[in-house]
Amino acid sequence: DVKVTQSSRYLVKRTGEKVFLECVQDMDHENMFWYRQDPGLGLRLIYFSYDVKMKEKGDIPEGYSVSREKKERFSLILESASTNQTSMYLCASLAGATGELFFGEGSRLTVL
Amino acid sequence: QKEVEQNSGPLSVPEGAIASLNCTYSDRGSQSFFWYRQYSGKSPELIMSIYSNGDKEDGRFTAQLNKASQYVSLLIRDSQPSDSATYLCAVGGDSGNTPLVFGKGTRLSVIA
Secondary structure, three states: OOOEEEOOOEEEEOOOOOEEEEEEEOOOOOEEEEEEEEOOOEEEEEEEEOOOOOOEEOOOOOOOEEEEEEOOEEEEEEOOOOHHHOEEEEEEEEEOOOOEEEEOOOEEEEEO | OOOEEOOOOOEEEEOOOOEEEEEEEOOOOOOEEEEEEEOOOOOOEEEEEEOOOEEEEEOOEEEEEEOOOOEEEEEEOOOOHHHOEEEEEEEEOOOOOOOOEEOOOEEEEEEO
16 A cells, blocks of 8 residues: 655644645655645645646745755655644655555644 | 635535535636645645546545536535535646646535
8 A cells, every 4th residue: 555654743843843744655755745735725726746847836835945955765855844834734745657645644734 | 827716605504405615717728626625724635636527426426527627526425514624626737846836725615
């Protein structure tokens, strides 16, 4: 089975802190994604990457950056966390042959 | 802007009944269609995928696709309380580098 692992399930950070959310997949998928999910707003795409060192902005990239130094790892970075970034963050990787998206368990971030 | 529309619900059905979830999409060039189930506090999990017009059955689940009407649906037969969740419709383009577009989800409640 495809496994997408997110490093932290729950985080509490202070406003202004730098936050790293890490995601690792074990199926050699080329495409990886970061979403945030908020009540009533659904899943919103922050960034995605279709290859090592490649990144593309999604719908809401402001306040975020990403890093893809290795194929299996895709990191989301909040340079200076703000309270409006309190959310559930979901990482996913894409099976290219079928177009199916596999999600990690999610990281619930609270910024105080 | 590609859009995927779903009724937010909640959709309430009695145990044993058929639940019918609907989704429309705006991009006529869409090629792949998915239904994800998401329990509260959990990440989405894929339950059905469909790529061509018609019906696709898997156990109690049937996905239906009508590309001419830009409409995809999910039927859940013999609904169980464990089916109570939010169901997300996702639509993909013709390239693995194109992110899936998600609807905001329909909340289903199966009443025992």
